[in-house]
Amino acid sequence: MATKKTTPSKGRRRTPPNPNPEYEFLGPPGAVAMLIALPLVTYGLYFNCRPGFGCIPAYWNSKDGYWPSVGTDPSTYPTDLWNFFVSTWDTDAFYTYSAFMLFLFICYFVIPGQVVEGTVVGGVGGSPLTKDRSNYKLKYKVNALRTLLLIAVLIIATLFIKGVEPFLFLHDHFLGLITASLVWTFGVSIFVYVWSFIPDSNGQEKILACGGNTGNKIYDFVLGRELNPRFSPSPDSTFDIKYFIELRPGLIGWILLNFGMACKQYHDLGRITNSMIFVQTFETFYVVDSLWNESAVLTTMDITTDGFGFMLANGLLTWLPMNYSLQARYLAAFPVDMSLTHSLIVVAVQCIGYYIFRGANGQKDNFRRYGASAPQNKGLKYMETATGSKLLISGWWGTARHINYFGDWLMALAWSLPCGLLSPIPYFYPIYFAVLLFHRERRDEEKCRKKYGKDWEKYCEKVKWRIIPYVY
Ligand code: NDP
Secondary structure, eight states, rough: OOOOOOOOOTTTTOOOSSOOOOTTHHHHHHHHHHHHHHHHHHHHHHHHHTTTTTGGGGGGGOOTTTSSOOOOOOGGHHHHHHHHHTTTTOHHHHHHHHHHHHHHHHHHSSOOOEEEEEEEEEETTTTTOGGGGOOOOEEEEHHHHHHHHHHHHHHHHHHHHHTTTGGGGHHHHHHHHHHHHHHHHHHHHHHHHHHHHSSSTTOOOOOOGGGGOOOOOHHHHHSSSSSSSSEETTEEEEEHHHHHHHTTHHHHHHHHHHHHHEEEEHHSSOOOHHHHHHHHHHHHHHHHHHHHHHGGGGGGGHHHHHHOOOHHHHHIIIIIIIIHHHHHHHHHSSSOOOHHHHHHHHHHHHHHHHHHHHHHHHHHHHHHHHHHGGGGGGGOOOETTTTOOOOSSGGGTTTTHHHHHHHHHHHEEEEEEEGGGGOOGHHHHHHHHHHHHHHHHHHHHHHHHHTTTTTHHHHHHHHHOOSOOOTE
């Protein structure tokens, strides 16, 4: 895509902040809490899940096992936290994480992929658009799965040549990798925040996310000010930062870390337990499936509505790879051999979850992408709305307004069940995910209520349940 450089027209004014900001996440205090608490939770999970420490409840009393030391005087907390952060610095881990990011960046440009159009930008989710940008759609390159395949080939080759040894790094330097990912998280968040104030290459104001343009600097920094931060490294290419980070570093990083944990178990035990095989298989399958359906992300709230700031950057660069690999890390430290019954329960929960998750997300994506009259959408009932968008009222979307969340949550549970019931720590993911999805459903409901008004109320009368039919 060629881009023409023009200077901003004289007198162009910045998009003003929302006059009546509707704060989410407890507003600015909540944003500050997120800045501090999210990284600490990731460190906390590390300290609570190490060989010999934390995971088994009996160890929880061990004073020095599970949390970095902080003094008793609250005035020293910032210094304590900073000193703790510095103490976790690991140069090798930082280089490794940075090399991984650079590799993904190069792959994005070098590996061929179809260029697809996203949904209309702005409107309810973003800033009101000027006339020349109504019906404005952005383009995205789809090649994440190919990137993963290339990485898989490189891993298999390394495994044949050097065995599991090189991958033990991922286990042994996990703490340093957390810190490296946080450095990237803060770096990217600061960059996109500053970038959001700079007019684009055509001299136009950036399209801002409604939720991240309140005028409160910390809140906007955390929620994300710009809707689709992107730049053009060369005249014929565009790099969308949110889209790139949405599926690549987090998801691919997650299964790489998982793989490192499996190598660690193999190194220590001389075999891989069936529980580890289940966790690896399910989670890898989830990642491959997400990357296979990469373009489906273009209709999700992350892309269409939310700005890109600290919250998403942390979620995708740190939280996802570091915390979602917890089950594999747990099993590397505390191996579990599952019985046949245990295995069958796990497989059943996973299959039901996937069936719902992919069925619902695929159905909406097909419906939105190809329209009601497309062959794959024949027979689906829908209602027209005043906005022109149609809402499905049969199929998966006729059972509950977010049945896709239920399927996703069942899969999350299936990934923790192989860890057994000795410790609650590996259940962190399904517990946290339930809270996230519950909150997300409320946010989406609010968004849709605003967008569709009376039509949304009619829709809710037809589709009564929020997430789980006949339960909630
Ligand atoms: P959804 O895929 O649930 O999409 C919600 C949007 O779909 C609504 O805002 C509305 O947008 C549209 N919509 C709502 N009802 C209908 C209907 N009946 N017919 C057609 N369109 C409808 O968005 P999410 O981004 O929340 O979730 C996508 C997936 O990602 C889910 O499976 C979720 O579980 C998963 N997820 C996973 C996370 C993780 O950490 N693992 C985190 C977050 C999500 P419109 O304005 O276009 O009408």
